[in-house]
Amino acid sequence: MSFPLHRMRRLRGQPWAREMVRETRLHKSMLIEPFFVGEGKGKREPVKSMPGVLQLSVDTLIEECALSQKLGIGSVILFGVPGKKDPVGSEGYAEDGIIARAIRSLKKALPDLCVIADVCLCEYTDHGHCGVVEKNGRLLNDPTLELLSKEGLVYAQAGADMVAPSAMADGQVRAIRQALDASGLETVPILSYAAKYASAFYGPFREAAQSAPQFGDRRSYQMDPANAREALREVELDIEEGADLVMVKPALSYLDVLRRVAERSPVPVAAYNVSGEYSMVKAAAERGWIDGDRTLMEILTSIRRAGADVIITYHAREAARILGGS
Numbered sequence: 001m002s003f004p005l006h007r008m009r010r011l012r013g014q015p016w017a018r019e020m021v022r023e024t025r026l027h028k029s030m031l032i033e034p035f036f037v038g039e040g041k042g043k044r045e046p047v048k049s050m051p052g053v054l055q056l057s058v059d060t061l062i063e064e065c066a067l068s069q070k071l072g073i074g075s076v077i078l079f080g081v082p083g084k085k086d087p088v089g090s091e092g093y094a095e096d097g098i099i100a101r102a103i104r105s106l107k108k109a110l111p112d113l114c115v116i117a118d119v120c121l122c123e124y125t126d127h128g129h130c131g132v133v134e135k136n137g138r139l140l141n142d143p144t145l146e147l148l149s150k151e152g153l154v155y156a157q158a159g160a161d162m163v164a165p166s167a168m169a170d171g172q173v174r175a176i177r178q179a180l181d182a183s184g185l186e187t188v189p190i191l192s193y194a195a196k197y198a199s200a201f202y203g204p205f206r207e208a209a210q211s212a213p214q215f216g217d218r219r220s221y222q223m224d225p226a227n228a229r230e231a232l233r234e235v236e237l238d239i240e241e242g243a244d245l246v247m248v249k250p251a252l253s254y255l256d257v258l259r260r261v262a263e264r265s266p267v268p269v270a271a272y273n274v275s276g277e278y279s280m281v282k283a284a285a286e287r288g289w290i291d292g293d294r295t296l297m298e299i300l301t302s303i304r305r306a307g308a309d310v311i312i313t314y315h316a317r318e319a320a321r322i323l324g325g326s
Contacts, residue, residue, distance in 0.1 A: 024305040026297070028072035028323055032116065032270075033316035036208045037061045037102045038081030049204035050275055051282045053314055055081055058102050062109045071320040075114035077164060077312060078102055079208075080123050088132055089124030093151040097124075100158040107159040116191060117155035119148055119165040119176065128206075130167035130221065139221045145175040152176035156188045164247075166193035168221045177242035191270060192243035195231035195257060198222035201250045201276030208275065231257045232264060239267055245310065250274040252299060255306040262307025271303050273313035281315075293322055 011017045036047070036055045043057035056064060065076055080099040082091035091097045099117055106115050121144070122130045129137065131144025144167060152163045153176075163180075165172045173192050180188050199222075223230060235246045246265055248258045249272035262269045277299070285292030296315045303311050313319065 024301055026300055026304055026319070026323060028320045029074060030304065030308075030310055031073055031316040031319060032075040032077050032310060032312040033068050033073050034077050034079060034312060034314060035061055035064065036079050036081055037098060039083040039098060047204065047208040049207050050279055050314065051286065053208060053278075055208065058098075058105050061102055062105060065106060065110055065113055068317055068320070069110060069113055071317055072323075073316050073320050074112075075116060076106075077116040077118055079118050081208075082124050085124055085126040087126060088147060089121035092121050092124035093147060093154050095154055095158075097154070100154050103155060103158040103160050114161045115159070116162040116164050117152075117158075117160040119152045119155065119163050119172075120167045121147060121151070122167075131169055137220065139169065141170050144169045145171055148172050149175040149179040152190075153179045153183055153185070156180055156185045157183070160188070162189045162191055162244075164191040164193065166196060166249075168193065168196050168223070171241065173238045173243045174241035189244035190242060191245040191247060192238040193249055193272075194235045194238040194243065194246040195254075195261065196222055196247070196249045197225050197254065199225060199250050199253070199274070199276075201253065201274045204275035204279045225253075228257050228260060232260060235261050235265060239265070243267065245270050247272060247312075248308075250277060251303045251308070251311070252277045255302060258303070258306040258308060262309075268309040269307055270310040270312060271306070271308035273299065273303060273311055273315065275314065278314040293318065297322055 011021050037058060038055055040057040041059055044060050045055040047053045078099055082098050084091060103115055103117060120130050122128055127133060132140045148165060148167055148169060155163050165176055173190055176190060238246055245268045247270040248254055248261055251271035251273045258271050281292060281295050284290045296318060300311060300319055
């Protein structure tokens with residue numbers, strides 16, 4: 001088939017034309033903003049490796065979430081920075097733990113805000129692994145499931161609108177779903193970190209959440225970055241266990257995986273634009289090597305174009321300002 005000269009450029013020449021025929025669209029309702037919350041009062045401690053991101057106390061968390069809500073961001077996800085840690089991460093599932101208290105305070109102050117609670121133990125264990133481990137770093141699956149189900153239940157009872165298991169323990173979705181249902185919380189959805197890779201892009205997050213492993217690594221339970229078909233099996237298993245949404249993490253280096261998951265998943269698909277992806281954009285923009293705003297929007301658009309229905313991103317507030325009234 002031959003095309004007349006200039007035909008492909010006719011709908012590129014004017015802003016109104018480009019907007020009219022744009023195939024992939026972002027909306028603020030698709031964005032979830034992550035927050036790190038710890039003990040204290042009046043806390044706004046910058047995370048050195050993540051410019052613009054803060055460790056907050058509960059009072060300042062409420063102020064920051066209110067700002068985000070005014071910008072049109074309707075959902076946040078919380079990560080805890082506890083005052084004390086132990087081998088089994090007991091602060092993670094304590095009824096008066098930092099995240100349970102943060103959820104109660106947020107829902108009281110901002111009842112229309114969707115509050116999602118990350119369900120994992122890495123922030124709360126003194127060894128930095130995502131569950132109960134042996135000395136060699138091997139994750140003990142069934143003991144970990146027991147604690148994750150407690151954690152998910154505590155957060156839901158505190159008022160979380162959604163819980164998000166991220167430990168990559170086999171059967172974690174089923175264990176949490178059963179615990180919620182048995183307690184009359186069958187309407188609380190589960191956002192599963194179904195395809196979570198053992199990625200180098202998590203480095204800045206581990207500073208923010210103070211959750212770096214003290215020995216070994218997480219490759220025995222997080223996914224090998226070389227594998228894509230395995231992600232489809234993980235997603236299928238989590239949906240069978242009761243996941244209401246499934247996630248691919250990280251996003252940018254796994255757009256091929258995200259596309260394959262989105263094409264096959266019968267439930268909505270989320271993608272996590274993780275800390276390392278965020279920090280690379282910030283570092284390059286600070287040096288004047290890239291246009292930060294254009295780059296972040298191009299990245300978020302690519303994630304959306306690959307098939308994400310929902311995007312967790314530290315760029316949420318910046319993106320909301322750029323999107324304006326959309």
